[in-house]
Amino acid sequence: xxxxxxxxxxxxxxxxxxxVLEGADGxxxxxxxxxxxxxxxxxxxxxxxxxxxxxxxxxxxCGSAIASSSALTEIVxxxxxxxxxxxxxxxxxxxxxxxxxxxxxxxxxxHEALIAAIANYTGEELxxxxxxxxxxxxxxxxxxxxxxxxxxxxxxxxxxxQVTAYTKAGGSCKTCFEKIEEKLADINAAMVAEGLLxxxxxxxxxxxxxxxxxxxxxxxxxxxxxxxxxxxxAQAAAPAMTNLQKIMVIQAAIEELRPHLQADxxxxxxxxxxxxxxFVKLVGACAGCQMSAxxxxxxQQALIDKIGRPLRVIPHEARRFA
Amino acid sequence: xxxxxxxxxxxxxxxxxxxxxxxxxLPFFSEHFGNPxxxxxxxxxxxxxxxxxxxxxxxxxGAAHDTEIVxxxxxxxxxNTAILSALKVAPDRREIITSAVEHPAVLxxxxxxxxxxxxxxxxxxxxxxxxxxxxxxxxxxxxxxxVVSIMWANNETGTIFPVEALADMAKEHxxxxxxxxxQAVGKVPVRLAExxxxxxxxxxxxxxAPKGVGALYVRRGIRxxxxxxxxxxxxxxxxxxxxxxxxxxxxxxxxxxxxxxxxENTAVKALxxxxxxxxxxxxxxxxxxxxIHDRLPNTTTIAFEYIEGEGILLFLSRVGIAASSGSAxxxxxxxxxxxxxxxxxxxxxxxxxxxxxxxxxxxxxxxxQVIATVPExxxxxRTLSPYWDGDAPRAEAFKPEYA
Numbered sequence: 001x002x003x004x005x006x007x008x009x010x011x012x013x014x015x016x017x018x019x020v021l022e023g024a025d026g027x028x029x030x031x032x033x034x035x036x037x038x039x040x041x042x043x044x045x046x047x048x049x050x051x052x053x054x055x056x057x058x059x060x061x062c063g064s065a066i067a068s069s070s071a072l073t074e075i076v077x078x079x080x081x082x083x084x085x086x087x088x089x090x091x092x093x094x095x096x097x098x099x100x101x102x103x104x105x106x107x108x109x110x111h112e113a114l115i116a117a118i119a120n121y122t123g124e125e126l127x128x129x130x131x132x133x134x135x136x137x138x139x140x141x142x143x144x145x146x147x148x149x150x151x152x153x154x155x156x157x158x159x160x161x162q163v164t165a166y167t168k169a170g171g172s173c174k175t176c177f178e179k180i181e182e183k184l185a186d187i188n189a190a191m192v193a194e195g196l197l198x199x200x201x202x203x204x205x206x207x208x209x210x211x212x213x214x215x216x217x218x219x220x221x222x223x224x225x226x227x228x229x230x231x232x233x234a235q236a237a238a239p240a241m242t243n244l245q246k247i248m249v250i251q252a253a254i255e256e257l258r259p260h261l262q263a264d265x266x267x268x269x270x271x272x273x274x275x276x277x278x279f280v281k282l283v284g285a286c287a288g289c290q291m292s293a294x295x296x297x298x299x300q301q302a303l304i305d306k307i308g309r310p311l312r313v314i315p316h317e318a319r320r321f322a
Numbered sequence: 323x324x325x326x327x328x329x330x331x332x333x334x335x336x337x338x339x340x341x342x343x344x345x346x347x348l349p350f351f352s353e354h355f356g357n358p359x360x361x362x363x364x365x366x367x368x369x370x371x372x373x374x375x376x377x378x379x380x381x382x383x384g385a386a387h388d389t390e391i392v393x394x395x396x397x398x399x400x401x402n403t404a405i406l407s408a409l410k411v412a413p414d415r416r417e418i419i420t421s422a423v424e425h426p427a428v429l430x431x432x433x434x435x436x437x438x439x440x441x442x443x444x445x446x447x448x449x450x451x452x453x454x455x456x457x458x459x460x461x462x463x464x465x466x467x468x469v470v471s472i473m474w475a476n477n478e479t480g481t482i483f484p485v486e487a488l489a490d491m492a493k494e495h496x497x498x499x500x501x502x503x504x505q506a507v508g509k510v511p512v513r514l515a516e517x518x519x520x521x522x523x524x525x526x527x528x529x530x531a532p533k534g535v536g537a538l539y540v541r542r543g544i545r546x547x548x549x550x551x552x553x554x555x556x557x558x559x560x561x562x563x564x565x566x567x568x569x570x571x572x573x574x575x576x577x578x579x580x581x582x583x584x585x586e587n588t589a590v591k592a593l594x595x596x597x598x599x600x601x602x603x604x605x606x607x608x609x610x611x612x613x614i615h616d617r618l619p620n621t622t623t624i625a626f627e628y629i630e631g632e633g634i635l636l637f638l639s640r641v642g643i644a645a646s647s648g649s650a651x652x653x654x655x656x657x658x659x660x661x662x663x664x665x666x667x668x669x670x671x672x673x674x675x676x677x678x679x680x681x682x683x684x685x686x687x688x689x690x691q692v693i694a695t696v697p698e699x700x701x702x703x704r705t706l707s708p709y710w711d712g713d714a715p716r717a718e719a720f721k722p723e724y725a
Contacts, residue, residue, distance in 0.1 A: 012636060018706050029708070029722035036630055036658060036673040038722045040708040058708035060673075062632035066706060205438055 004063060005097035011067035016074055021056035026121030028113040037061040037106065039069050041113035043076065045121055050080045057113075064096075064103040071095045072110040081118055087111065101142050137183065138169035138176045141297070145183065152187045153196070158203045160184065165314055172294055181205055246307070247273045253306040254280070257299060268299065271316040278303065279316040328642030329688040333528075334477050334505060334621060334679035335646055339571070340530040346574040347532075350567040357563060359555065368566050375573025379537055382576040383522065384513035387542050392559045393569050396536035397504040398427040400523030401471070403538055403549040403560070404500040405431055408469035408521070409441070411545035412498070415468035417442040419497075421454055421483070422664035428471050428502050429660075446472070451613045452481040452665050460491065467497045474506035474522075478648055478661040478677060479612025480621030482510065489518040498544065504528050504536070508579035509586050509618050520544050526568065530681075531575035535568035582682045590680050591619035593689050597678060598622045600693040605700050607715065611667060611675060620680040623648065625662070625671035626700050628709040634676055637699040643692055648675040670709060 004012075024042035031038030038061065044054040055073040059066045071092050076084050089111035093099045099107055119126045134145025151157060151167045163180055164171045170180045181203075188202035254270050261268050266284040273279070280299065282292055292315070300313035330338070350371065356364030358372055373388070380388045394400045405418070405428070420432045422445050429445075436443035444462035447455045454472070463470075470492045475482045489499040500521040506512065507522075508529035514522060522539040526532055538560075540546050546559060553561030598610060607627040626634065631647030638645055648659030658672040667675070678692070704710040708720045 009636075012633070013640065015706065029720070031722045033669045033673075033722075036669070038708055038720065040720070040722070058706060060628065060707050060709055061630050063636045065630070066633060 002064070002100050002103065004067075004100070007095075007097045008064055008067045008099065011070045011096065012063040015057075015066055015070040017054075017056045017070060017077075018058070019056055020058065021054060024056075026117040026119075028116030028118075028120055030112045030116055031060070031109055033060070037065050037109050039065070039109055039113045041069070041072065041110075041117045043117050043121065045081065050082070052076050052079055052081065052084060061106065061109075062103070064099055065106040065109065067096055068092050068099070068106040068110040069113070072114060076114065081121070084114060084118060087114060101139050102136050104142060105144075137179050138167075138171075140172035140294070141168040143167050143169035148180070148183055149187055152184060153191065156191075156197060157184070158188055158197070158201050160203075160207075168297065171296075181207070243273075249307050250278055250303060250311075253303050254299070256306075257302055261295070266295075268295075276311050278311050278313045280313055281316050326642075328644060329692060330644045331678040331680060331684065331688075331692065332644045332646050333681040333684075334480075334677065336527045336533065337530045337681055338683065339527075339532050340575060340578055342578060343531055343571045343574045347567045347571040350570055358566060359563070371570050371573075372564065372566060375569050375576075378573040378576040379524075382507065382512070382580050383524070383539055384511075384515055385539060386515040389557065390514075390539050390542055392538045392540055392556045393564060393572070394536045394538050394560055395534055395565070396527070397425075397502065397523050397525035399549070400525075400536050400538035401425075401427040401500075401502050402431055404521040404523060404540075405435075405469055405471055406549060407547045408498040408500065409435070410547040412468040415466055415497075416440065417444065417462075417464070417467040419444045419446065419459070419462045419467055419470040419472070419492075421446045421448065421472050423448055423452065423476050423478075423481075423661040424471070424473055425477055425502055425504070428473070432471065442466075448481075448664050450666050452476060452479050452611065452661070453613050454483050454488075459488065463491060463495050463497065465495050467492075467495065469498045469500060471500040471502065474501045474503035474512075475510065475618050476612065476661060477505045478659055478675075479623050479665075480505070480618035480679075481612040482506070482616045482618065485519060486517045489520070493518040505618060505621075508576075508583075509620060511583060514539060514541075526572040526575060529575050529579050531572040532568045535565055535572050537572070585682055587619045590682055590684065593684055593686060594620055594622055594678075594680050596686075597680075597689050597692060598624065601696055604693070604697045606713075608674075608700075609671070611662060611665065621677065622679075623662075623675050623677040625667060626674040626676065627671045628707050628715055629674045629700065629703040631674050631676055633703050634674065634699060637702070638676075638695070641695055643695060646677045646679075648672060648677065 021042035021044060023044070025045045026043045028041040029039070038059070040058045042056050043052050045051070046053050055076050057069040057073055059069040075087060075091060075095055089104070089107035092107040092110045093104060116126060136142070136144050137148055147167060148163065148169060152163065155166055157163050157166060160170065160177070160180055163169055163184055170176055182205060184203045185205040188197060191197035192199050192202050250273055251270055254268060258268060266282065269281045269283060271279040271281050282295065296313050296315060300311060303311050303313060350368060354367045356362070356366070356368050358365050358369040376388045376391050379391050385391065394403065418432050418435060418441050420428055420443070432443050435441045446459045446462065449455065470488065472483055472485060472488055474485050485501045492499040498520045499518060500523070501519055502523045503512065504523060504525040505528060507524040520541045524537050526535040540559065548559050548561065550561045555561055555564055601624055602608065602610065605626065608624050611623045611625055635645060635647050648662050658669065659675065662672040662675055709716055
């Protein structure tokens with residue numbers, strides 16, 4: 001069974017703000033019955049102050065879906081509409097003391113319901129959004145089928161190594177290797193059928209190498225990292241930097257991180273910076289360590305925090321794919 | 323360490339090891355620990371006890387010969403071995419027949435073979451009661467088919483398939499017939515010697531033996547290729563030093579299953595029927611899934627509409643009742659049970675399907691307590707549901723969309 005926190009259990013067994021809110025000013029209905037999740041969020045807003053004075057929910061879903069819905073109502077009550085817009089699905093998960101990786105989509109559904117309810121209140125049109133969808137593929141980095149599909153299509157990925165470099169899926173324990181292989185072959189086959197990829201470039205299940213590695217699409221990277229939200233937030237606040245300034249800041253940040261890695265007998269070197277891609281070399285105990293992908297992930301988060309820009313940290317060995 | 327207490331109605335997932343089985347096994351850990359292949363006295367007693375276990379399993383299956391029993395690590399290994407063996411011994415036959423409601427240990431194997439090894443797969447559909455489409459089955463039979471793998475009884479709904487008749491039909495085309503009987507063995511009488519079934523999988527932990535042991539019945543005279551090589555054990559059909567203690571436990575469990583077969587089909591069935599009727603009477607908007615006229619005596623799966631199964635299980639678990647669900651959320655996938663979907667059960671009901679599976683250890687007091695507990699839980703969750711309004715489904719359909 002799931003390892004739910006006590007707070008998740010409490011919000012499931014004794015949900016707050018459940019039921020219909022009569023005379024709601026904004027209603028958001030999201031979910032899909034086929035997936036077994038559906039949520040209606042109702043909010044009341046003070047027209048003078050724009051403060052959400054009350055919120056209620058009705059949810060068809062599992063324990064964490066009900067807990068996430070209830071947590072969402074607690075979070076938004078008392079906030080202004082503008083404040084509520086800044087709430088992320090991670091805020092919902094954090095409020096509950098965390099959710100199992102397979103259940104993060106419950107917090108995503110809550111976030112979407114909030115956006116829908118606010119849009120309903122203000123009369124805005126909702127843009128199409130890439131919500132998480134599909135079964136979880138890589139547990140280490142929380143990559144699901146939908147993210148994989150977008151990354152493979154958006155960047156014309158045709159090898160397992162590329163998939164790992166772009167999404168991190170399979171970058172740590174590798175137990176999802178066969179699932180990635182299967183998905184990549186399926187998506188590539190579909191792309192071939194749609195005329196988006198040449199048949200000889202497509203990945204074939206079992207690892208038959210493509211005849212020639214295709215160049216990634218000219219369009220910009222599709223940021224699908226689990227850190228995307230944080231990166232976006234950070235980006236908004238950051239002033240523009242010249243390339244040289246950026247490289248210097250990155251170099252300084254890496255210097256700060258080195259003592260931590262050196263303490264474990266490893267080290268890290270900055271190899272290059274290309275746009276938002278930072279190429280590094282792990283050395284010493286870090287090189288070939290099974291946890292190197294986790295290390296890279298940690299370095300990436302630290303750099304994003306310091307520099308306030310979305311960045312991708314890539315092992316330089318993977319450069320030919322990037 | 324004391325175990326959890328409560329009412330255990332999840333016996334199709336696994337059963338408690340019978341204390342008499344444990345007692346039978348204990349001397350074979352530290353006292354009679356020898357390798358049955360050894361010539362010395364340490365191995366001798368173990369070999370004798372294994373022969374007894376084989377005879378007991380053969381008796382439970384109504385097999386003609388003890389040597390038709392191959393001990394394995396469980397149902398999944400037995401299923402994989404049977405299907406792969408059947409394909410290898412008939413290389414010119416490139417088709418496989420199975421059903422839409424098989425356990426993944428059969429269905430995923432077949433799908434993998436179809437997708438990656440070029441086999442043609444016929445997946446026979448079922449109707450709304452979970453009954454096999456016999457016409458579709460007949461239409462798929464041909465000399466091009468290497469193996470049929472169709473379960474004896476379904477793990478989710480308990481629905482029993484007419485495997486003896488299906489095996490006869492397959493035989494006319496020279497097709498090997500395998501049945502995954504992990505849910506049926508020990509619950510319904512099996513007389514393999516009188517059938518055309520070529521291979522049958524069983525699992526120890528579904529019949530009060532330990533986990534990690536099972537058996538594959540391989541009819542004498544059929545061609546066979548092992549999955550595991552590298553040893554003469556099990557007449558070279560399954561290499562590897564035998565899991566002797568577990569096999570001895572499985573033998574004892576098989577003997578006990580035969581003793582309790584009548585009880586299973588009278589007393590256990592009566593408790594199941596009582597539970598089912600009481601819940602249908604007291605909770606509105608729910609229904610039994612599967613073929614109620616021909617199913618396992620211990621199983622009922624009730625679909626409670628407009629709510630999701632994990633929530634029901636969490637509430638049940640809080641009051642000490644263990645059951646299971648066909649809902650997506652308990653498995654980590656996003657699709658509800660493939661069995662219920664194959665039967666055309668709507669999503670609003672499939673997600674709320676709860677399986678209660680009893681055993682010979684279930685008591686009437688336990689059933690009465692479940693009957694007294696469930697309606698309140700269902701009512702409570704329905705008050706949270708956007709599909710529900712007051713005491714009935716909402717008049718206007720709730721049709722949300724992802725933003």
